[in-house]
Amino acid sequence: MSESTEVNQYNGMATLTPKPRDGFVETESVKSVTKRALSYLKAGYSVHFRGPAGTGKTTLALHTASLLGRPAVMITGDEEMITSNLVGSQHGYNYRKVVDRYIHSVTRLEETTDPRWADHRLTTACRNGHTLIYDEFTRSRPEANNVLLGVLEEKLLVLPAQNQQESYIKVHPDFRAIFTSNPQEYAGIHDSQDALGDRIVTIDIDHADHDLEVNVAAARSGIDKDKAAQIVGLVREFRETEEYDQAPSLRTSITICKVVAQEMLNPSIGDDAFVQICLDILGSKSAFTGRMGSKYLQQQKLLTSLIEHHCPSSPVTTSAKRSAPEGKVPEMKKIESVPQRRQI
Numbered sequence: 001m002s003e004s005t006e007v008n009q010y011n012g013m014a015t016l017t018p019k020p021r022d023g024f025v026e027t028e029s030v031k032s033v034t035k036r037a038l039s040y041l042k043a044g045y046s047v048h049f050r051g052p053a054g055t056g057k058t059t060l061a062l063h064t065a066s067l068l069g070r071p072a073v074m075i076t077g078d079e080e081m082i083t084s085n086l087v088g089s090q091h092g093y094n095y096r097k098v099v100d101r102y103i104h105s106v107t108r109l110e111e112t113t114d115p116r117w118a119d120h121r122l123t124t125a126c127r128n129g130h131t132l133i134y135d136e137f138t139r140s141r142p143e144a145n146n147v148l149l150g151v152l153e154e155k156l157l158v159l160p161a162q163n164q165q166e167s168y169i170k171v172h173p174d175f176r177a178i179f180t181s182n183p184q185e186y187a188g189i190h191d192s193q194d195a196l197g198d199r200i201v202t203i204d205i206d207h208a209d210h211d212l213e214v215n216v217a218a219a220r221s222g223i224d225k226d227k228a229a230q231i232v233g234l235v236r237e238f239r240e241t242e243e244y245d246q247a248p249s250l251r252t253s254i255t256i257c258k259v260v261a262q263e264m265l266n267p268s269i270g271d272d273a274f275v276q277i278c279l280d281i282l283g284s285k286s287a288f289t290g291r292m293g294s295k296y297l298q299q300q301k302l303l304t305s306l307i308e309h310h311c312p313s314s315p316v317t318t319s320a321k322r323s324a325p326e327g328k329v330p331e332m333k334k335i336e337s338v339p340q341r342r343q344i
């Protein structure tokens with residue numbers, strides 16, 4: 001979550017005031033996505049950022065919410081989510097006891113208990129026109145999310161019978177929802193319901209482009225852009241090989257850059273500590289059964305070769321940089337054998 005996002009209390013419920021974070025990088029591609037998202041939101045639709053892990057979906061959702069300028073509430077989907085977690089539930093009782101001694105010789109005692117209803121985040125957002133950020137909504141089971149169909153289409157939130165005071169509420173005209181999901185997670189996700197997908201505008205978010213990845217990695221780690229560009233080049237080329245179980249993401253580039261900054265390492269094949277953290281972080285994207293097995297050794301060889309190529313002992317020369325198109329590096333030596341992608 002954005003470090004500059006403020007948490008406030010609104011009628012007893014914590015709300016967020018999302019603000020653009022320090023170090024938020026706004027390249028042309030980010031501006032284009034947020035501009036499109038805002039135009040859908042302003043037209044009255046809800047939006048959905050969908051893409052692989054670590055591509056910046058949650059950051060974009062918070063950023064877009066900050067541009068809407070309304071208080072926001074945030075929920076993260078999970079398998080245990082049930083409708084009452086979204087809407088609200090009975091929460092204890094209001095107990096009332098009246099002792100009437102109007103006539104001193106007679107005592108009248110009256111006790112009543114009324115179920116007490118507590119709004120949860122969706123209800124608070126619908127009532128007050130807040131922005132709902134529903135992160136990873138496809139991790140929740142579709143039946144938990146069904147309540148959103150009426151909210152998005154009929155602008156009505158139907159409350160369960162437990163709420164004896166109200167059976168539904170009219171959704172505030174400023175209410176908007178911003179969803180995120182990752183369709184590639186192997187476990188624990190549900191297909192996004194067609195009915196729900198039909199009511200929201202989905203924007204596909206792919207891995208960051210070269211410019212964004214270098215700028216984010218430099219901004220989030222504090223290392224200079226040239227060093228960040230070498231590390232990002234390495235991560236991006238490894239991503240292209242598809243020799244892993246889980247794609248190395250923008251987050252992977254940030255992680256390596258942060259450790260380099262913290263340990264004051266040199267991104268160079270000559271720096272053993274740097275090579276080791278690259279092998280650890282990039283190597284962890286595959287799960288091998290034996291650490292000394294041939295596939296594991298082949299992957300270490302592939303990674304070492306990529307490190308050598310992108311982070312040579314001597315700094316990358318300007319002419320080598322110039323001869324490569326943006327985001328690409330000159331063709332590297334062919335590796336005789338690369339590990340096969342492990343099927344899981």
Ligand SMILES: Nc1ncnc2c1ncn2[C@@H]1O[C@H](COP(=O)(O)OP(=O)(O)OP(=O)(O)O)[C@@H](O)[C@H]1O
Nearest residue numbers: 023024025052053054055056057058059182216251
């Ligand atoms: N435009 C940006 N400016 C600065 N940092 C960014 C930007 N986009 C993404 N990041 C950073 O990249 C990392 C990954 O972003 P984020 O957590 O939003 O990705 P995600 O797609 O939601 O990942 P996941 O699928 O794992 O939830 C975070 O550390 C985030 O701060």
Ligand SMILES: [Mg+2]
Nearest residue numbers: 057058135180
């Ligand atoms: Mg996320």
